[in-house]
Amino acid sequence: MTKGLITDAQNTWCPGCGNFxxxxxxxxxxxxxxSEGVPRENIVLVVGIGCHAKxxxxxxxxxxxxxxGRAVSFATxxxxxxxxxxxxxxxxxxxxxxxxxxxxxxxxxxxVNMTVLVHNNRVYGLTKGQVxxxxxxxxHGKSNPDSREGIALNPxxxxxxxxxxxxxxxxxRRQEELKGLIYDGIVHPGFSCIDILQICASFLDKTKEYDRxxxxxxxxxxxxxxxxxxxxxxxxxxxxxxxxxxxxxxEERDIFHVGTPFSRQRYTDKKGFILRFIEERK
Amino acid sequence: xxxCSVLIGGKAGSGINRAGQTIARMFTQLGYYAYMHYDYxxxxxxxxNFSLIRASTYPVGTHRSGIDILLAMDSPTLxxxxxxxxxxxxxxxxxxxxxxxxxxxxxxxxxxxxxxxxHVMENTAMIGALASAIGMDWDDCGYVISQxxxxxxxxxxxxxxxxxxxxxxxxxxxxxSQSPGILLSGxxxxxxxxxxxxxxxxxxxxxxxxxxxxxxxxDASGETGIQVFQPESEIAAITMAEGxxxxxxxxxxxTSGGGFCLMTEALSMAGMAEIPITIVLAQRSGPSTxxxxxxxxxDLHFAIHAGHGEFPRFVIAPGDAEQAYVWAxxxxxxxxxxxxxxxxxxxxTLSEGVYTVPPDMLQKRIPASRPVSVHLWEGxxxxxxxxxxxxxxxxxxxxxxxxxxxxxxxxxHDEWGISVDDGMQLASMTRKQMKKIPSMKDSVSQxxxxxxxxxxxxxxxxISWGSNAPLCREAAQVMGIKSVQPIVxxxxxxxxxxxxxxxxVMTFLLExxxxxxxxDICEAHxxxxxxxxxxxxxxxSAIDQLIEDLWGLVG
Numbered sequence: 001m002t003k004g005l006i007t008d009a010q011n012t013w014c015p016g017c018g019n020f021x022x023x024x025x026x027x028x029x030x031x032x033x034x035s036e037g038v039p040r041e042n043i044v045l046v047v048g049i050g051c052h053a054k055x056x057x058x059x060x061x062x063x064x065x066x067x068x069g070r071a072v073s074f075a076t077x078x079x080x081x082x083x084x085x086x087x088x089x090x091x092x093x094x095x096x097x098x099x100x101x102x103x104x105x106x107x108x109x110x111x112v113n114m115t116v117l118v119h120n121n122r123v124y125g126l127t128k129g130q131v132x133x134x135x136x137x138x139x140h141g142k143s144n145p146d147s148r149e150g151i152a153l154n155p156x157x158x159x160x161x162x163x164x165x166x167x168x169x170x171x172x173r174r175q176e177e178l179k180g181l182i183y184d185g186i187v188h189p190g191f192s193c194i195d196i197l198q199i200c201a202s203f204l205d206k207t208k209e210y211d212r213x214x215x216x217x218x219x220x221x222x223x224x225x226x227x228x229x230x231x232x233x234x235x236x237x238x239x240x241x242x243x244x245x246x247x248x249x250x251e252e253r254d255i256f257h258v259g260t261p262f263s264r265q266r267y268t269d270k271k272g273f274i275l276r277f278i279e280e281r282k
Numbered sequence: 283x284x285x286c287s288v289l290i291g292g293k294a295g296s297g298i299n300r301a302g303q304t305i306a307r308m309f310t311q312l313g314y315y316a317y318m319h320y321d322y323x324x325x326x327x328x329x330x331n332f333s334l335i336r337a338s339t340y341p342v343g344t345h346r347s348g349i350d351i352l353l354a355m356d357s358p359t360l361x362x363x364x365x366x367x368x369x370x371x372x373x374x375x376x377x378x379x380x381x382x383x384x385x386x387x388x389x390x391x392x393x394x395x396x397x398x399x400x401h402v403m404e405n406t407a408m409i410g411a412l413a414s415a416i417g418m419d420w421d422d423c424g425y426v427i428s429q430x431x432x433x434x435x436x437x438x439x440x441x442x443x444x445x446x447x448x449x450x451x452x453x454x455x456x457x458x459s460q461s462p463g464i465l466l467s468g469x470x471x472x473x474x475x476x477x478x479x480x481x482x483x484x485x486x487x488x489x490x491x492x493x494x495x496x497x498x499x500x501d502a503s504g505e506t507g508i509q510v511f512q513p514e515s516e517i518a519a520i521t522m523a524e525g526x527x528x529x530x531x532x533x534x535x536x537t538s539g540g541g542f543c544l545m546t547e548a549l550s551m552a553g554m555a556e557i558p559i560t561i562v563l564a565q566r567s568g569p570s571t572x573x574x575x576x577x578x579x580x581d582l583h584f585a586i587h588a589g590h591g592e593f594p595r596f597v598i599a600p601g602d603a604e605q606a607y608v609w610a611x612x613x614x615x616x617x618x619x620x621x622x623x624x625x626x627x628x629x630x631t632l633s634e635g636v637y638t639v640p641p642d643m644l645q646k647r648i649p650a651s652r653p654v655s656v657h658l659w660e661g662x663x664x665x666x667x668x669x670x671x672x673x674x675x676x677x678x679x680x681x682x683x684x685x686x687x688x689x690x691x692x693x694x695h696d697e698w699g700i701s702v703d704d705g706m707q708l709a710s711m712t713r714k715q716m717k718k719i720p721s722m723k724d725s726v727s728q729x730x731x732x733x734x735x736x737x738x739x740x741x742x743x744x745i746s747w748g749s750n751a752p753l754c755r756e757a758a759q760v761m762g763i764k765s766v767q768p769i770v771x772x773x774x775x776x777x778x779x780x781x782x783x784x785x786x787v788m789t790f791l792l793e794x795x796x797x798x799x800x801x802d803i804c805e806a807h808x809x810x811x812x813x814x815x816x817x818x819x820x821x822x823s824a825i826d827q828l829i830e831d832l833w834g835l836v837g
Binding site for chain 2: 009079
């Protein structure tokens with residue numbers, strides 16, 4: 001282990017994988033937060049299972065390498081116990097949009113103060129190229145050689161509908177913009193989700209298409225919910241058409257919290273409660 | 283009478299549980315130990331619910347089927363339970379709705395109407411009639427009603443008083459001296475026990491019969507500050523609780539078999555990532571959805587073996603409220619001491635039954651300060667979440683901790699918590715985790731994991747676990763045989779159990795499942811079980827029936 005932000009674990013992503021860019025962006029954002037006075041020990045990274053999840057091994061920060069689909073739920077627990085931590089989830093599209101969709105939607109609905117980066121390469125990488133909820137209609141992996149999944153899920157639209165208070169779309173080959181979106185998401189008070197389009201070098205390399213399709217809308221007002229709804233419908237994870245990047249929607253509302261953060265709880269209160277309870281029953 | 287068994291029955295929604303608890307409180311007020319068993323189907327209005335309340339001069343944790351007083355709020359109660367009554371039983375019935383040619387007629391509906399009360403207050407009238415029948419002073423009765431009915435107290439008192447005056451038939455119960463204790467349901471006791479061990483958070487999805495804990499904790503959250511939350515599923519509940527534990531908070535979850543099925547993935551994670559977590563598994567009749575409101579002890583093997591892969595765990599099965607209180611605290615503390623999951627196995631009978639517990643015992647068991655049982659990091663060298671140590675327990679730290687990078691990991695990992703798949707490292711981390719087992723067994727041995735009752739010198743032995751333990755203790759006491767209860771069922775207290783049973787010439791084992799799950803475990807440890815007494819109809823055994831059956835077998 002090193003003192004820097006990168007561990008000495010051997011990196012096993014495929015050459016050309018979009019994860020390298022996301023790792024680089026996230027590392028730079030953490031450095032920026034540190035330079036602004038956020039102690040590194042206050043940052044916790046929670047990951048699911050899949051290629052994206054190796055981020056926990058490669059970044060030298062607190063981390064919880066969780067279960068497939070469940071990162072957001074573990075992260076919610078961390079937020080409940082310690083609201084003072086900066087909780088960042090790296091999740092995959094198969095991970096969070098299939099297995100873990102309920103946890104993702106509920107965290108957005110509750111406005112839990114965390115930032116979710118979805119490594120959306122629209123394919124299962126580590127299990128070798130099966131179809132995910134955001135796979136293109138025409139995509140055929142080994143699990144669906146002939147059949148189709150039907151229309152793709154439009155996660156940003158889904159998140160908007162459950163009250164997600166910060167939703168953005170990034171692209172792994174737009175490094176500077178991506179850093180900005182991740183940083184904004186982290187400082188946003190409440191739940192933030194950044195759907196990051198990335199290519200899968202081995203199973204779904206859409207570099208050429210994405211480079212041509214992505215654009216940043218100039219006159220979008222991310223505080224206008226109706227405009228946000230229109231914008232997310234502009235790209236429905238079909239293969240053609242323009243893909244708007246940037247903040248889709250952003251609002252401030254009450255952050256989810258329950259009870260007293262555990263570090264501020266006092267044992268005497270629990271003891272007092274038990275003693276009072278016994279007295280009342282006498 | 284020197285003891286008393288009362289049954290009150292009526293439709294769901296008419297406050298039968300509440301009435302039962304009030305009657306139990308009347309008994310403790312008169313100086314008796316009380317126990318209540320509550321029987322109800324899975325519906326909200328209508329149907330038939332009944333509470334069986336027993337008063338005794340010695341501690342009890344089971345019901346008796348020979349009913350002394352039957353309180354019929356409606357006709358089905360009379361027809362369903364008449365044959366459970368003793369020959370000289372007193373019947374008090376609601377003469378506004380029930381037709382009977384024997385017993386005391388009390389017009390509950392009219393009394394309530396006269397006092398401008400609500401329909402649900404009919405049970406208050408019935409309680410007033412009962413108080414009079416057992417020869418209670420009005421002052422005692424009024425005190426209990428005002429304690430138990432904090433809403434509309436005056437109205438309830440007036441209603442009870444009217445019925446109290448009307449009831450002329452008597453079946454007197456002598457007033458003893460002091461109240462022997464307070465009334466706690468198993469779920470209350472589990473909740474208090476967890477709090478006494480410094481619980482910081484409770485996350486649960488509703489599922490009978492564990493839901494009482496969720497309600498208790500939610501009520502307690504304001505005064506205690508603990509974080510109580512009901513998420514979207516049992517999967518969310520346990521993963522959130524483990525997230526809390528990663529962040530340093532002592533968290534527990536509660537569920538029944540179906541919810542526990544969903545939790546097993548995260549149970550395995552607790553094993554691999556060494557996350558302390560306490561799961562209350564309140565068993566009910568299964569498999570699958572089974573019977574939500576009836577009892578079973580059929581998840582024993584499941585609790586011991588749940589989760590993929592191999593990892594150490596505690597499985598603890600208290601038998602009554604007192605044990606539930608003590609061992610819920612132990613479960614949480616042991617979990618943190620060893621950084622392993624602990625499962626507190628209860629069942630419907632224990633969870634929802636009401637027991638009498640001496641208050642000084644409860645008070646004595648509260649630690650002076652929050653129990654801290656974890657190896658903490660001293661900060662002298664680089665922090666390794668999974669450092670290999672002599673006993674396999676790594677120093678525990680949670681973020682934010684200056685100078686430490688804390689990496690919890692559900693995958694095979696090295697001492698830092700970085701994923702590995704090298705064979706040597708896999709084997710050494712497995713060895714490190716399994717190294718905890720001998721000291722886990724030692725810790726259990728120090729806590730008296732096996733309870734012996736009845737006549738310890740007898741060569742006839744009656745083994746039971748969970749809610750059957752107080753039943754078998756009492757039966758053994760009456761029959762002069764020995765009762766044995768393993769409170770910790772995993773790691774199995776083999777030496778204590780062998781010592782407790784080695785002199786037996788005949789061993790019985792009563793449990794609420796079809797196959798004899800504890801009997802299998804005993805036999806695997808070389809403890810022969812001669813006669814298995816399985817029960818799988820969702821109902822707990824009654825003391826008089828059990829004794830009768832056992833006499834038949836002992837001969």
